[in-house]
Amino acid sequence: MSTAAKVDFQLKNKVKIVTAASLFDGHDAAINIMRRIIQSKGAEVVHLGHNRSAADIVNTAIQEDANAIAITSYQGGHIEFFKYIHDLLKEQGCGHIKIFGGGGGTILPTEIKELMDYGIARIYSPDDGRSMGLEGMIIDLLQQCDFPTGTPQSYNDYHGKADFAKAFESCDSKFLARLISTAENFPEILEADLRKLFPENRAMPSPVLGITGTGGAGKSSMIDEIVRRFLFEFDDKRIAILSVDPSKRKTGGALLGDRIRMNAINNDRVFMRSLATRQSNLALSKYVNEAVEILKLAHFDLIILETSGIGQSDTEIVDHSDVSMYIMTPEFGAASQLEKIDMLDFADIVAVNKFDKRGALDAIRDVKKQFQRNHNLWDQDPDTMPVYGTIASQFNDPGTNELFINLMKVISDRWTEKYAAKN
Ligand code: B12
Ligand SMILES: Nc1nc2c(ncn2[C@@H]2O[C@H](COP(=O)(O)OP(=O)(O)O)[C@@H](O)[C@H]2O)c(=O)[nH]1
Numbered sequence: 043m044s045t046a047a048k049v050d051f052q053l054k055n056k057v058k059i060v061t062a063a064s065l066f067d068g069h070d071a072a073i074n075i076m077r078r079i080i081q082s083k084g085a086e087v088v089h090l091g092h093n094r095s096a097a098d099i100v101n102t103a104i105q106e107d108a109n110a111i112a113i114t115s116y117q118g119g120h121i122e123f124f125k126y127i128h129d130l131l132k133e134q135g136c137g138h139i140k141i142f143g144g145g146g147g148t149i150l151p152t153e154i155k156e157l158m159d160y161g162i163a164r165i166y167s168p169d170d171g172r173s174m175g176l177e178g179m180i181i182d183l184l185q186q187c188d189f190p191t192g193t194p195q196s197y198n199d200y201h202g203k204a205d206f207a208k209a210f211e212s213c214d215s216k217f218l219a220r221l222i223s224t225a226e227n228f229p230e231i232l233e234a235d236l237r238k239l240f241p242e243n244r245a246m247p248s249p250v251l252g253i254t255g256t257g258g259a260g261k262s263s264m265i266d267e268i269v270r271r272f273l274f275e276f277d278d279k280r281i282a283i284l285s286v287d288p289s290k291r292k293t294g295g296a297l298l299g300d301r302i303r304m305n306a307i308n309n310d311r312v313f314m315r316s317l318a319t320r321q322s323n324l325a326l327s328k329y330v331n332e333a334v335e336i337l338k339l340a341h342f343d344l345i346i347l348e349t350s351g352i353g354q355s356d357t358e359i360v361d362h363s364d365v366s367m368y369i370m371t372p373e374f375g376a377a378s379q380l381e382k383i384d385m386l387d388f389a390d391i392v393a394v395n396k397f398d399k400r401g402a403l404d405a406i407r408d409v410k411k412q413f414q415r416n417h418n419l420w421d422q423d424p425d426t427m428p429v430y431g432t433i434a435s436q437f438n439d440p441g442t443n444e445l446f447i448n449l450m451k452v453i454s455d456r457w458t459e460k461y462a463a464k465n
Protein backbone atom coordinates (compact mmCIF):
# COMPACT_ATOMS: atom_id res chain seq x y z
CA MET A 43 0.00 0.00 0.00
CA SER A 44 1.48 3.36 -0.97
CA THR A 45 1.99 6.01 1.62
CA ALA A 46 0.60 9.15 0.08
CA ALA A 47 2.46 12.37 0.91
CA LYS A 48 1.71 13.44 4.48
CA VAL A 49 -0.59 16.43 4.59
CA ASP A 50 -0.84 18.82 7.50
CA PHE A 51 -4.37 18.46 8.67
CA GLN A 52 -6.14 20.14 11.53
CA LEU A 53 -9.81 19.81 12.38
CA LYS A 54 -11.60 23.12 12.81
CA ASN A 55 -14.34 21.71 15.02
CA LYS A 56 -14.67 19.15 17.78
CA VAL A 57 -15.64 16.08 15.77
CA LYS A 58 -17.03 12.82 17.14
CA ILE A 59 -17.09 9.58 15.13
CA VAL A 60 -18.82 6.32 16.08
CA THR A 61 -16.84 3.28 14.86
CA ALA A 62 -17.89 -0.38 14.70
CA ALA A 63 -17.74 -3.59 12.71
CA SER A 64 -21.11 -4.65 11.36
CA LEU A 65 -23.59 -7.24 12.62
CA PHE A 66 -22.36 -10.87 12.75
CA ASP A 67 -18.92 -9.63 11.72
CA GLY A 68 -15.78 -10.33 13.71
CA HIS A 69 -13.45 -8.66 11.20
CA ASP A 70 -12.42 -5.76 13.40
CA ALA A 71 -8.76 -5.37 12.41
CA ALA A 72 -9.52 -2.78 9.72
CA ILE A 73 -11.80 -0.62 11.89
CA ASN A 74 -9.24 -0.77 14.71
CA ILE A 75 -6.61 0.67 12.37
CA MET A 76 -9.01 3.32 11.08
CA ARG A 77 -10.23 4.41 14.52
CA ARG A 78 -6.65 4.88 15.74
CA ILE A 79 -5.84 7.13 12.78
CA ILE A 80 -9.12 9.03 13.24
CA GLN A 81 -8.19 9.65 16.87
CA SER A 82 -4.62 10.64 16.03
CA LYS A 83 -6.04 13.38 13.80
CA GLY A 84 -7.76 14.96 16.82
CA ALA A 85 -11.26 13.49 16.64
CA GLU A 86 -13.15 11.88 19.52
CA VAL A 87 -13.92 8.26 18.72
CA VAL A 88 -16.76 6.29 20.31
CA HIS A 89 -15.77 2.73 19.56
CA LEU A 90 -18.40 -0.02 19.75
CA GLY A 91 -16.28 -2.99 18.71
CA HIS A 92 -17.56 -5.78 16.48
CA ASN A 93 -20.88 -7.47 15.81
CA ARG A 94 -23.03 -4.36 16.22
CA SER A 95 -26.55 -4.02 14.87
CA ALA A 96 -27.75 -1.10 12.79
CA ALA A 97 -30.02 -0.02 15.67
CA ASP A 98 -27.14 -0.09 18.20
CA ILE A 99 -24.97 2.00 15.94
CA VAL A 100 -27.71 4.51 15.09
CA ASN A 101 -28.87 4.93 18.69
CA THR A 102 -25.28 5.47 19.77
CA ALA A 103 -24.69 8.06 17.06
CA ILE A 104 -27.81 9.96 18.12
CA GLN A 105 -27.10 9.88 21.87
CA GLU A 106 -23.49 10.86 21.26
CA ASP A 107 -24.53 13.58 18.78
CA ALA A 108 -21.85 12.22 16.46
CA ASN A 109 -20.77 13.84 13.21
CA ALA A 110 -20.36 10.50 11.48
CA ILE A 111 -20.45 6.74 11.66
CA ALA A 112 -17.53 4.68 10.27
CA ILE A 113 -18.07 0.97 9.78
CA THR A 114 -16.32 -2.01 8.30
CA SER A 115 -18.32 -4.82 6.79
CA TYR A 116 -16.74 -8.04 5.48
CA GLN A 117 -19.47 -10.62 5.97
CA GLY A 118 -21.77 -9.69 3.12
CA GLY A 119 -25.19 -8.07 3.49
CA HIS A 120 -23.49 -4.67 3.26
CA ILE A 121 -26.03 -3.20 0.82
CA GLU A 122 -28.91 -3.83 3.23
CA PHE A 123 -26.86 -2.93 6.31
CA PHE A 124 -25.59 0.46 5.12
CA LYS A 125 -28.95 1.40 3.59
CA TYR A 126 -30.80 0.45 6.78
CA ILE A 127 -28.48 2.63 8.87
CA HIS A 128 -29.10 5.48 6.45
CA ASP A 129 -32.89 4.98 6.69
CA LEU A 130 -32.91 4.73 10.48
CA LEU A 131 -30.93 7.97 10.83
CA LYS A 132 -33.25 9.77 8.44
CA GLU A 133 -36.36 8.45 10.16
CA GLN A 134 -35.13 9.91 13.44
CA GLY A 135 -34.31 13.31 11.99
CA CYS A 136 -30.56 12.73 11.99
CA GLY A 137 -29.85 12.57 8.27
CA HIS A 138 -26.95 14.97 8.85
CA ILE A 139 -24.90 12.16 10.49
CA LYS A 140 -22.63 10.94 7.70
CA ILE A 141 -21.95 7.31 6.99
CA PHE A 142 -18.58 5.96 5.88
CA GLY A 143 -17.40 2.43 5.38
CA GLY A 144 -15.16 -0.11 3.82
CA GLY A 145 -14.97 -3.84 3.40
CA GLY A 146 -11.99 -4.47 1.16
CA GLY A 147 -12.78 -6.57 -1.87
CA THR A 148 -16.07 -7.84 -0.45
CA ILE A 149 -17.84 -4.63 -1.52
CA LEU A 150 -17.82 -4.49 -5.32
CA PRO A 151 -17.30 -1.23 -7.27
CA THR A 152 -20.90 -1.38 -8.58
CA GLU A 153 -22.14 -1.79 -5.00
CA ILE A 154 -20.04 1.13 -3.83
CA LYS A 155 -21.73 3.25 -6.49
CA GLU A 156 -25.18 2.03 -5.49
CA LEU A 157 -24.53 2.85 -1.83
CA MET A 158 -23.06 6.26 -2.52
CA ASP A 159 -25.98 7.09 -4.84
CA TYR A 160 -28.28 6.14 -1.94
CA GLY A 161 -26.65 8.69 0.36
CA ILE A 162 -23.73 6.90 2.04
CA ALA A 163 -20.98 9.54 2.17
CA ARG A 164 -18.23 7.20 1.00
CA ILE A 165 -17.26 3.54 0.85
CA TYR A 166 -13.49 3.12 0.54
CA SER A 167 -12.19 0.36 -1.73
CA PRO A 168 -8.76 -1.30 -1.74
CA ASP A 169 -7.97 0.89 -4.77
CA ASP A 170 -8.76 3.99 -2.70
CA GLY A 171 -6.35 2.64 -0.10
CA ARG A 172 -3.65 2.31 -2.74
CA SER A 173 -4.13 5.76 -4.21
CA MET A 174 -4.89 7.76 -1.06
CA GLY A 175 -3.02 5.86 1.66
CA LEU A 176 -4.57 5.12 5.04
CA GLU A 177 -4.03 8.66 6.32
CA GLY A 178 -5.35 10.09 3.07
CA MET A 179 -8.61 8.15 3.45
CA ILE A 180 -9.06 9.32 7.02
CA ILE A 181 -8.32 12.93 6.14
CA ASP A 182 -10.87 12.69 3.32
CA LEU A 183 -13.39 11.29 5.82
CA LEU A 184 -12.68 13.91 8.48
CA GLN A 185 -12.84 16.79 6.01
CA GLN A 186 -16.40 15.76 5.21
CA CYS A 187 -17.44 15.80 8.84
CA ASP A 188 -15.65 18.88 10.07
CA PHE A 189 -18.84 20.67 11.11
CA PRO A 190 -19.87 21.91 14.55
CA THR A 191 -22.49 20.16 16.70
CA GLY A 192 -24.71 21.79 19.30
CA THR A 193 -25.21 24.94 17.19
CA PRO A 194 -28.37 27.07 17.54
CA GLN A 195 -29.58 25.55 14.25
CA SER A 196 -29.74 22.15 15.97
CA TYR A 197 -32.89 23.38 17.70
CA ASN A 198 -34.75 24.47 14.57
CA ASP A 199 -37.35 21.74 15.11
CA TYR A 200 -38.04 22.85 18.69
CA HIS A 201 -40.13 25.98 18.86
CA GLY A 202 -40.02 27.77 22.16
CA LYS A 203 -40.68 26.75 25.73
CA ALA A 204 -43.51 24.34 25.04
CA ASP A 205 -41.40 22.20 22.70
CA PHE A 206 -38.48 22.27 25.11
CA ALA A 207 -40.74 21.14 27.96
CA LYS A 208 -42.13 18.33 25.82
CA ALA A 209 -38.65 17.21 24.78
CA PHE A 210 -37.47 17.06 28.40
CA GLU A 211 -40.66 15.31 29.46
CA SER A 212 -40.28 12.59 26.84
CA CYS A 213 -36.49 12.21 27.33
CA ASP A 214 -36.02 12.95 23.62
CA SER A 215 -32.49 11.59 23.21
CA LYS A 216 -31.72 13.63 20.11
CA PHE A 217 -32.62 16.79 21.99
CA LEU A 218 -30.73 15.90 25.19
CA ALA A 219 -27.69 14.90 23.13
CA ARG A 220 -27.68 18.24 21.34
CA LEU A 221 -27.98 20.18 24.59
CA ILE A 222 -24.97 18.33 25.98
CA SER A 223 -23.05 19.18 22.80
CA THR A 224 -24.00 22.83 23.18
CA ALA A 225 -22.73 22.71 26.76
CA GLU A 226 -19.45 21.26 25.48
CA ASN A 227 -18.98 23.31 22.32
CA PHE A 228 -20.93 26.54 22.81
CA PRO A 229 -21.46 27.13 26.54
CA GLU A 230 -22.21 30.81 25.88
CA ILE A 231 -25.16 29.89 23.63
CA LEU A 232 -26.52 27.60 26.33
CA GLU A 233 -26.38 30.45 28.81
CA ALA A 234 -27.62 33.28 26.62
CA ASP A 235 -30.23 31.62 24.40
CA LEU A 236 -31.27 28.20 25.60
CA ARG A 237 -31.44 28.32 29.36
CA LYS A 238 -34.38 30.71 29.25
CA LEU A 239 -36.34 28.05 27.36
CA PHE A 240 -35.79 25.43 30.06
CA PRO A 241 -38.89 24.51 32.06
CA GLU A 242 -39.09 25.99 35.55
CA ASN A 243 -40.18 24.19 38.67
CA ARG A 244 -39.16 20.74 37.57
CA ALA A 245 -38.33 19.84 41.15
CA MET A 246 -37.34 16.40 42.47
CA PRO A 247 -34.08 16.07 40.56
CA SER A 248 -32.48 12.69 40.07
CA PRO A 249 -29.93 11.11 42.40
CA VAL A 250 -26.41 10.96 41.00
CA LEU A 251 -24.24 7.91 41.59
CA GLY A 252 -20.57 8.70 41.00
CA ILE A 253 -18.31 5.82 40.07
CA THR A 254 -14.57 6.21 40.13
CA GLY A 255 -11.43 4.11 40.33
CA THR A 256 -8.25 3.26 38.52
CA GLY A 257 -8.28 2.84 34.73
CA GLY A 258 -9.30 -0.68 33.74
CA ALA A 259 -10.59 -1.64 37.23
CA GLY A 260 -13.97 -2.48 35.70
CA LYS A 261 -16.01 0.72 36.15
CA SER A 262 -17.81 0.46 32.81
CA SER A 263 -18.38 -3.29 33.22
CA MET A 264 -19.86 -2.63 36.67
CA ILE A 265 -22.13 0.10 35.30
CA ASP A 266 -23.43 -2.37 32.74
CA GLU A 267 -24.18 -4.83 35.54
CA ILE A 268 -25.92 -2.14 37.61
CA VAL A 269 -27.99 -1.03 34.61
CA ARG A 270 -29.01 -4.60 33.79
CA ARG A 271 -30.22 -5.18 37.37
CA PHE A 272 -31.84 -1.75 37.60
CA LEU A 273 -33.90 -2.31 34.42
CA PHE A 274 -34.94 -5.76 35.61
CA GLU A 275 -35.78 -4.67 39.15
CA PHE A 276 -37.71 -1.49 38.27
CA ASP A 277 -39.74 -1.88 35.12
CA ASP A 278 -40.85 1.74 34.84
CA LYS A 279 -37.68 3.59 35.76
CA ARG A 280 -35.21 5.30 33.48
CA ILE A 281 -31.49 5.62 33.86
CA ALA A 282 -28.86 7.92 32.34
CA ILE A 283 -25.12 7.34 32.16
CA LEU A 284 -22.34 9.84 31.58
CA SER A 285 -18.92 8.30 31.08
CA VAL A 286 -15.82 10.42 30.94
CA ASP A 287 -12.62 9.31 29.21
CA PRO A 288 -9.38 11.22 28.80
CA SER A 289 -8.48 13.44 25.84
CA LYS A 290 -4.96 13.07 24.52
CA ARG A 291 -2.96 16.16 25.29
CA LYS A 292 -0.88 15.89 22.14
CA THR A 293 -3.62 15.52 19.54
CA GLY A 294 -6.84 16.52 21.34
CA GLY A 295 -8.32 13.22 20.18
CA ALA A 296 -9.93 10.72 22.55
CA LEU A 297 -10.96 7.11 22.61
CA LEU A 298 -14.34 6.99 24.30
CA GLY A 299 -14.38 3.26 24.87
CA ASP A 300 -16.85 2.76 27.71
CA ARG A 301 -19.75 1.64 25.52
CA ILE A 302 -17.80 -1.38 24.38
CA ARG A 303 -18.38 -2.89 27.86
CA MET A 304 -22.04 -1.99 27.98
CA ASN A 305 -24.66 -4.30 26.51
CA ALA A 306 -27.58 -3.60 28.81
CA ILE A 307 -27.80 0.02 27.66
CA ASN A 308 -29.49 -0.82 24.37
CA ASN A 309 -32.87 -0.20 25.89
CA ASP A 310 -35.25 2.71 25.43
CA ARG A 311 -35.19 3.44 29.17
CA VAL A 312 -31.47 4.17 29.02
CA PHE A 313 -29.62 7.24 27.79
CA MET A 314 -25.85 7.05 27.61
CA ARG A 315 -23.39 9.75 26.69
CA SER A 316 -19.60 9.67 26.56
CA LEU A 317 -17.62 12.81 27.30
CA ALA A 318 -13.94 13.50 26.70
CA THR A 319 -12.11 15.36 29.46
CA ARG A 320 -10.81 17.86 26.86
CA GLN A 321 -8.20 18.70 29.49
CA SER A 322 -5.69 15.98 30.08
CA ASN A 323 -5.21 16.45 33.81
CA LEU A 324 -8.77 16.02 35.03
CA ALA A 325 -10.76 12.87 35.75
CA LEU A 326 -14.02 14.60 34.84
CA SER A 327 -14.94 16.87 32.00
CA LYS A 328 -15.47 20.56 32.71
CA TYR A 329 -18.94 20.15 31.23
CA VAL A 330 -20.07 17.40 33.56
CA ASN A 331 -22.14 19.69 35.77
CA GLU A 332 -24.04 21.07 32.81
CA ALA A 333 -24.63 17.61 31.39
CA VAL A 334 -25.92 16.36 34.75
CA GLU A 335 -28.25 19.36 35.09
CA ILE A 336 -29.66 18.68 31.61
CA LEU A 337 -30.32 15.03 32.49
CA LYS A 338 -31.95 16.04 35.76
CA LEU A 339 -34.42 18.19 33.85
CA ALA A 340 -35.38 15.06 31.92
CA HIS A 341 -36.21 13.40 35.27
CA PHE A 342 -34.11 10.27 34.94
CA ASP A 343 -34.65 8.14 38.03
CA LEU A 344 -30.93 7.60 38.39
CA ILE A 345 -27.90 9.24 36.80
CA ILE A 346 -24.61 7.35 36.83
CA LEU A 347 -21.44 9.32 36.34
CA GLU A 348 -18.23 7.46 35.49
CA THR A 349 -14.90 9.25 35.75
CA SER A 350 -11.84 8.42 33.70
CA GLY A 351 -9.19 6.41 35.56
CA ILE A 352 -7.93 8.16 38.70
CA GLY A 353 -4.84 8.05 40.91
CA GLN A 354 -4.61 7.64 44.68
CA SER A 355 -5.42 11.24 45.55
CA ASP A 356 -8.34 12.00 43.23
CA THR A 357 -11.73 12.61 44.86
CA GLU A 358 -13.32 15.00 42.36
CA ILE A 359 -16.32 12.71 41.90
CA VAL A 360 -17.55 13.38 45.44
CA ASP A 361 -18.45 16.98 44.53
CA HIS A 362 -20.62 15.82 41.67
CA SER A 363 -22.55 12.96 43.21
CA ASP A 364 -25.03 12.10 45.96
CA VAL A 365 -23.56 8.64 46.47
CA SER A 366 -20.09 7.60 45.40
CA MET A 367 -18.59 4.22 44.70
CA TYR A 368 -14.90 3.39 44.41
CA ILE A 369 -13.87 0.49 42.21
CA MET A 370 -10.47 -1.07 42.72
CA THR A 371 -8.88 -4.44 42.05
CA PRO A 372 -7.01 -6.83 44.38
CA GLU A 373 -3.76 -5.70 42.76
CA PHE A 374 -3.06 -2.58 44.83
CA GLY A 375 0.49 -3.58 45.62
CA ALA A 376 0.66 -3.66 49.42
CA ALA A 377 -1.68 -2.97 52.35
CA SER A 378 0.22 0.27 53.08
CA GLN A 379 -0.82 1.59 49.64
CA LEU A 380 -4.43 1.57 50.86
CA GLU A 381 -3.59 4.27 53.39
CA LYS A 382 -2.84 6.62 50.50
CA ILE A 383 -6.13 6.18 48.66
CA ASP A 384 -8.25 9.24 49.40
CA MET A 385 -11.44 7.72 47.99
CA LEU A 386 -11.45 5.19 50.84
CA ASP A 387 -12.25 8.19 53.07
CA PHE A 388 -15.13 9.33 50.91
CA ALA A 389 -16.69 6.41 49.08
CA ASP A 390 -20.06 5.15 50.34
CA ILE A 391 -19.42 1.79 48.74
CA VAL A 392 -16.24 0.06 47.61
CA ALA A 393 -16.01 -2.75 45.07
CA VAL A 394 -12.92 -4.92 45.04
CA ASN A 395 -13.54 -5.99 41.46
CA LYS A 396 -11.77 -8.76 39.51
CA PHE A 397 -12.41 -10.92 42.54
CA ASP A 398 -11.46 -13.87 40.36
CA LYS A 399 -7.81 -12.74 40.57
CA ARG A 400 -5.31 -14.35 42.90
CA GLY A 401 -5.03 -12.88 46.37
CA ALA A 402 -8.58 -11.44 46.26
CA LEU A 403 -9.58 -12.74 49.71
CA ASP A 404 -6.52 -11.18 51.35
CA ALA A 405 -7.16 -7.99 49.42
CA ILE A 406 -10.77 -7.58 50.55
CA ARG A 407 -9.82 -8.22 54.19
CA ASP A 408 -7.21 -5.44 53.96
CA VAL A 409 -9.62 -3.04 52.24
CA LYS A 410 -12.35 -3.67 54.84
CA LYS A 411 -9.86 -2.98 57.65
CA GLN A 412 -8.70 0.21 55.97
CA PHE A 413 -12.31 1.35 55.45
CA GLN A 414 -13.01 0.71 59.13
CA ARG A 415 -9.91 2.71 60.10
CA ASN A 416 -10.66 5.63 57.77
CA HIS A 417 -14.24 5.92 59.00
CA ASN A 418 -13.45 5.31 62.66
CA LEU A 419 -15.93 2.46 62.84
CA TRP A 420 -14.10 0.69 65.63
CA ASP A 421 -17.26 -0.55 67.27
CA GLN A 422 -18.27 -2.47 64.14
CA ASP A 423 -17.06 -5.73 62.72
CA PRO A 424 -14.78 -5.09 59.71
CA ASP A 425 -16.78 -7.74 57.86
CA THR A 426 -19.82 -5.45 57.87
CA MET A 427 -18.07 -2.62 55.99
CA PRO A 428 -19.67 -1.70 52.62
CA VAL A 429 -16.87 -3.36 50.69
CA TYR A 430 -17.83 -6.05 48.18
CA GLY A 431 -15.82 -8.56 46.20
CA THR A 432 -17.21 -8.52 42.65
CA ILE A 433 -16.61 -10.05 39.23
CA ALA A 434 -18.23 -7.51 36.95
CA SER A 435 -17.31 -9.46 33.83
CA GLN A 436 -19.35 -12.47 34.96
CA PHE A 437 -23.10 -12.89 34.45
CA ASN A 438 -25.18 -12.87 37.65
CA ASP A 439 -22.12 -12.70 39.90
CA PRO A 440 -23.25 -13.13 43.56
CA GLY A 441 -20.87 -10.40 44.80
CA THR A 442 -22.31 -7.93 42.30
CA ASN A 443 -25.85 -8.94 43.32
CA GLU A 444 -25.04 -8.17 46.95
CA LEU A 445 -23.40 -4.89 46.01
CA PHE A 446 -26.42 -3.89 43.90
CA ILE A 447 -28.92 -4.52 46.71
CA ASN A 448 -26.87 -2.49 49.17
CA LEU A 449 -26.18 0.25 46.65
CA MET A 450 -29.90 0.73 46.01
CA LYS A 451 -30.47 0.93 49.74
CA VAL A 452 -27.73 3.55 50.21
CA ILE A 453 -29.10 5.65 47.35
CA SER A 454 -32.64 5.43 48.65
CA ASP A 455 -31.61 6.31 52.24
CA ARG A 456 -29.45 9.21 51.07
CA TRP A 457 -32.29 10.50 48.96
CA THR A 458 -34.83 10.31 51.76
CA GLU A 459 -32.36 12.10 54.05
CA LYS A 460 -31.73 14.84 51.47
CA TYR A 461 -35.43 15.51 50.99
CA ALA A 462 -36.23 15.31 54.68
CA ALA A 463 -33.54 17.95 55.26
CA LYS A 464 -35.04 20.22 52.59
CA ASN A 465 -38.64 20.03 53.76
C1 B12 B 1 -7.85 -10.67 8.16
C2 B12 B 1 -9.03 -11.54 7.74
C3 B12 B 1 -9.61 -12.36 8.71
C4 B12 B 1 -9.14 -12.37 10.15
C5 B12 B 1 -9.85 -11.22 10.89
C6 B12 B 1 -9.03 -10.62 11.99
C7 B12 B 1 -9.75 -9.44 12.55
N1 B12 B 1 -9.79 -9.39 13.86
O1 B12 B 1 -10.24 -8.57 11.84
C8 B12 B 1 -9.65 -13.79 10.61
C9 B12 B 1 -8.61 -14.81 10.30
C10 B12 B 1 -10.07 -13.89 12.07
C11 B12 B 1 -10.83 -13.97 9.65
C12 B12 B 1 -11.88 -14.80 9.90
C13 B12 B 1 -12.91 -15.03 9.01
N2 B12 B 1 -12.96 -14.60 7.74
CO1 B12 B 1 -11.76 -13.31 6.98
N3 B12 B 1 -10.55 -12.24 6.03
C14 B12 B 1 -9.52 -11.54 6.40
C15 B12 B 1 -8.85 -10.86 5.17
C16 B12 B 1 -7.63 -11.69 4.81
C17 B12 B 1 -8.43 -9.40 5.31
C18 B12 B 1 -9.47 -8.41 5.84
C19 B12 B 1 -8.80 -7.17 6.41
O2 B12 B 1 -8.91 -6.89 7.60
N4 B12 B 1 -8.07 -6.40 5.58
C20 B12 B 1 -7.34 -5.20 5.98
C21 B12 B 1 -8.01 -3.90 5.48
C22 B12 B 1 -7.37 -2.68 6.14
O3 B12 B 1 -7.81 -3.83 4.08
P1 B12 B 1 -8.98 -4.06 3.03
O4 B12 B 1 -9.91 -5.09 3.52
O5 B12 B 1 -8.40 -4.22 1.68
O6 B12 B 1 -9.79 -2.66 3.06
C23 B12 B 1 -9.39 -1.55 2.27
C24 B12 B 1 -10.52 -0.56 2.12
O7 B12 B 1 -11.76 -1.18 1.95
C25 B12 B 1 -10.41 0.31 3.35
N5 B12 B 1 -11.32 0.11 4.45
C26 B12 B 1 -11.80 -1.03 4.96
N6 B12 B 1 -12.62 -0.76 5.97
C27 B12 B 1 -12.63 0.59 6.14
C28 B12 B 1 -13.30 1.38 7.04
C29 B12 B 1 -13.13 2.76 7.01
C30 B12 B 1 -13.81 3.61 8.01
C31 B12 B 1 -12.25 3.32 6.05
C32 B12 B 1 -12.05 4.77 6.03
C33 B12 B 1 -11.60 2.52 5.13
C34 B12 B 1 -11.80 1.16 5.18
O8 B12 B 1 -9.10 0.09 3.88
C35 B12 B 1 -8.35 -0.76 3.06
C36 B12 B 1 -7.48 0.14 2.25
O9 B12 B 1 -6.97 -0.43 1.11
C37 B12 B 1 -9.99 -10.99 4.10
C38 B12 B 1 -9.52 -11.29 2.67
C39 B12 B 1 -8.85 -10.13 2.03
N7 B12 B 1 -7.68 -10.36 1.52
O10 B12 B 1 -9.42 -9.02 2.03
C40 B12 B 1 -10.78 -12.21 4.61
C41 B12 B 1 -12.28 -12.30 4.35
C42 B12 B 1 -12.92 -10.93 4.63
N8 B12 B 1 -12.73 -13.26 5.36
C43 B12 B 1 -13.68 -14.04 4.95
C44 B12 B 1 -14.30 -15.07 5.73
C45 B12 B 1 -15.30 -15.95 5.00
C46 B12 B 1 -13.96 -15.28 7.08
C47 B12 B 1 -14.54 -16.34 8.00
C48 B12 B 1 -16.07 -16.51 7.91
C49 B12 B 1 -13.80 -17.65 7.71
C50 B12 B 1 -14.37 -18.87 8.41
N9 B12 B 1 -15.06 -19.69 7.64
O11 B12 B 1 -14.21 -19.01 9.61
C51 B12 B 1 -14.10 -15.86 9.38
C52 B12 B 1 -15.18 -14.98 10.04
C53 B12 B 1 -14.71 -14.25 11.28
C54 B12 B 1 -15.82 -13.53 12.00
N10 B12 B 1 -16.07 -13.88 13.25
O12 B12 B 1 -16.48 -12.69 11.45
C55 B12 B 1 -14.06 -13.74 3.51
C56 B12 B 1 -15.40 -13.00 3.38
C57 B12 B 1 -16.16 -13.52 2.19
C58 B12 B 1 -17.41 -12.78 1.87
N11 B12 B 1 -17.91 -11.83 2.62
O13 B12 B 1 -17.98 -13.10 0.86
C59 B12 B 1 -12.78 -12.95 3.01
C60 B12 B 1 -13.07 -11.93 1.91
C61 B12 B 1 -11.78 -14.02 2.52
C62 B12 B 1 -12.27 -14.77 1.29
N12 B12 B 1 -11.88 -14.35 0.11
O14 B12 B 1 -12.99 -15.73 1.41
N13 B12 B 1 -10.64 -13.22 8.52
N1 LIG C 1 -10.98 -10.91 35.20
C1 LIG C 1 -11.85 -9.91 35.29
N2 LIG C 1 -11.88 -8.98 34.33
C2 LIG C 1 -12.77 -7.96 34.43
C3 LIG C 1 -13.66 -7.86 35.52
N3 LIG C 1 -14.40 -6.74 35.37
C4 LIG C 1 -13.99 -6.16 34.22
N4 LIG C 1 -13.00 -6.90 33.65
C5 LIG C 1 -12.27 -6.61 32.40
O1 LIG C 1 -11.37 -5.53 32.65
C6 LIG C 1 -11.21 -4.73 31.48
C7 LIG C 1 -11.49 -3.26 31.79
O2 LIG C 1 -12.85 -3.12 32.13
P1 LIG C 1 -13.65 -1.74 32.04
O3 LIG C 1 -15.01 -2.01 32.55
O4 LIG C 1 -13.52 -1.13 30.70
O5 LIG C 1 -12.81 -0.86 33.07
P2 LIG C 1 -12.82 0.73 33.36
O6 LIG C 1 -11.67 1.31 32.62
O7 LIG C 1 -12.63 0.84 34.82
O8 LIG C 1 -14.13 1.27 32.91
C8 LIG C 1 -12.15 -5.33 30.44
O9 LIG C 1 -11.40 -6.19 29.62
C9 LIG C 1 -13.15 -6.11 31.27
O10 LIG C 1 -13.73 -7.20 30.57
C10 LIG C 1 -13.62 -8.89 36.54
O11 LIG C 1 -14.32 -8.85 37.53
N5 LIG C 1 -12.69 -9.87 36.36
Ligand SMILES: [Mg+2]
Nearest residue numbers: 261262300348
Ligand atom coordinates in the same frame (compact mmCIF):
# COMPACT_ATOMS: atom_id res chain seq x y z
MG1 LIG D 1 -14.60 2.86 31.60
